[in-house]
Amino acid sequence: MTELKFARPTPVRPLPEEATPVVSLKGLTKRFGTVVANDAITLDIYPGRIKALLGENGAGKSTMMSMLAGRYKPDEGHIEVNGQPVRFTSSKDAIAAGIGMVYQHFMLVDSMTVAQNVLLGQEGGFFINPKEMEKRVGELATRYSLDIDPGAYISDLSMGERQLVEILKLLYRESRILIFDEPTAVLTPDETARLFDALWNMTEQGKSIIFISHKLEEVIALADEIAILRRGRIEGELDPTTIESKADLASRMVGKEVLLEVDRQPAEIGELVLEVKSLTGLGLVDIDLEVRKGEVVALVGVAGNGQKNLVEAVTGLIKPPLDTVFIMGQPWRKFFDESTWNRSMCYIPEDRLGLATLPNQNLVDNLLLTTRKGFAKGWLLDKKRAARDTVDLIEKFDIRPGRIHALAWQLSGGNLQKAVLARELYREPKFIVAEQPTQGLDVSATEEVWTRLLEARGLAGVLLVTGDLNEALQLADRIAVIYRGQILGVLDTADPETIGKIGPLMAGLVE
Template structure:
């Protein structure tokens, strides 16, 4: 193997750029296009038995697309897959599994109403696992061997997400996989569950499995990687050693030095600007997803809502804007009751809203950047003259916002769909922050955004706080919560587990995210023990 080293512009650890040897599993020149867009561009990657190879990159860098090609979910436009020197073409996942490749997906490929054993039997054309007794025995054997306790007869829908993920891993191992792909596996886990997963991955590595760990989280990469490969915009941009600093890894991901720290002074909260009292919200199926939630946010503070995805945070944010009508409870902003108000009335009352899914709810893709910047004020002066639009004012506003928010675009008359994820998010934030606000609700504001844009977005959120706005920030990223929060509200299964200080130990926050009350979580954290949650009795 040839190694080439360079020193980063910031003078930190050297980044190792390396050519990989033949052997094990290799991807050679893989290219995948979707129309005119090249998602993966001439990528070479190798995975050796007995190592954890981290594939690092921001969302949209091409990591998952590359692994979907490896697993037979996508057909490459160019390149080949080589295992032990022999070229393979996988037309579907079954062929990939037969060649010794397993994949643990970010979104679990499990049937909720089936048992653990039945899920292991799915897709079998023959063999012992078609026999329920043999399959059940196999579950117990693998569960014991890899210290992943799972009850074979438990229904998937009754298991917490951490245990469901164990089932995904056991499915791959039941096929005698030699090479395992973990695709963003920590996205839905508590910190304690992440630690458990890391131990499982290390155990598999020590047994000789080759593991690809896909992530965009620098902390996790440095904790577990044997080798690190970084992708950006569909290409391999370099390789790094596990001891590389987070700053160096971030620089390799973005292409420039990035300040990962959030500079903010202590908050100086004023009067309460948002009050939520005993709020209850149902999902379309009628299930209660926000259950008696109460809190207040003062002007000049950031209250972060933390929790594992799917515990009611999304519905809570939507209820703030009026996208979802609460069953009961009260939402009050600056003394005005908005519980049953429409989104239009809520916006007019002074609420800014950054939606969780910008592609669906944040903008109109075929509208220009300039048009998207005034979506919530298109009928207001100076952007409207009677029933007509004032294009001079609209374009002037767009040029100002483009500079102020560092929106990287050739022209404000370009469609917003032509922008990168980070620049789309800047447009949304620019639109919301370009008018006086009482409250800003920001849901997953940096999801799918590169670390350079995150640096900018965090700075603007803090500036909005310092102008006296009450900021309600919903995030599943604990690093973001710890960096931005003045207080942290933890949700679990639609309820508030507690509201705590931002310097609360990570292990305590993790236990609270699993439903453990603050006092109990603190005791367990101090004792250095794992706190079993009620749901984990299945194991």
């Protein structure tokens, strides 16, 4: 696949010798019980520059930034702003010091509009009438080319659109130090390019950007400086101009060679596991789609074009029109009436913390969410066996910090995603719906997930819903492109012309 190119307005500039950091982290250490998430972190942030922060899942990136943003208090060390030590007791203190952060897990009120969420907590925000609120937020969105309706309710938005709201909240505060934690994870290539233009514009105004991402091509294109975090410690800093390739950067990050691709061998195609026939309604128009055992079918499109609706109709979250969805040869209603806990259908949701897991429950209880019947003996639940199996899954999938009693919310986004994947593949499904399965995962973990999904084809068919076109091309046998609730084309990835057709179809351009 041809990689997305970003038109950087100016070359990477060397740091002036006389430059003074706007923020300095001095020996920051943070522990969670016996786990040391950050170990004596020392890092400088300079005005007018973009510092990318790279590290594997569980390396401590989000914990470190959460201390800078006032969400966590360091156990040791301190933070300096403009050379003066500061002590943040809450995110309000950090905001007052000019530091703002967009988190991986969105902090939005579903029952409020986009504009209300952006102004929530701002001084005098709710003394402004709704039209004026929407005007202000609309102007802000237009200024940064972020396509979002300020009057829309959060509950009606896709995950990609919710990400844009979080970014707007940060822009509205006019913070001097802006922290972006995986901001492009659910954005299309065009949206990513527009975001990068906005970030470069902000640095021209003297703002400091901290950019956390697992997308190495973005880091190389965007950053002025790259800091590597490994096992809670800063391993070093790199000049982007010295990096030879994505593979070179990946190996420096994880300390070993990373291939950044998988060997997808043809699998034996079997019976239908999903058949969608002329599905109209629920925001969808005349959808026809088939998935067979032994194949991966990817559904791609700009966020908000009906992917969510189709996934919910297939997975049982909403009821589709009669005789439009058939799973493993059975009509939708009959399938869900008779479905078993294993060797059936599994769902890996995009919303890993809200829908896929219980945030305040440990990994054993989260394993039991969808496998409970497999550990039941009459009225009794064999939690000892569930705990043993959880230990095995933690080791097999390298889920950190590696404790079965860790709560879901305590895991990094990537490790939580691996826990969900481990649980669902444990069920030996015959049909897998995988929605953004590698979102927020580092390169080595992404390769592992890709490999496991391809291995699962021996027993299952896979419907892969992804915003990552490279992922779709690496894994899928066929790619279905959805636009405004319609599938405009189903393309064979073996066809060399497929790559050139995907972009126009995502934009609604049909030959």
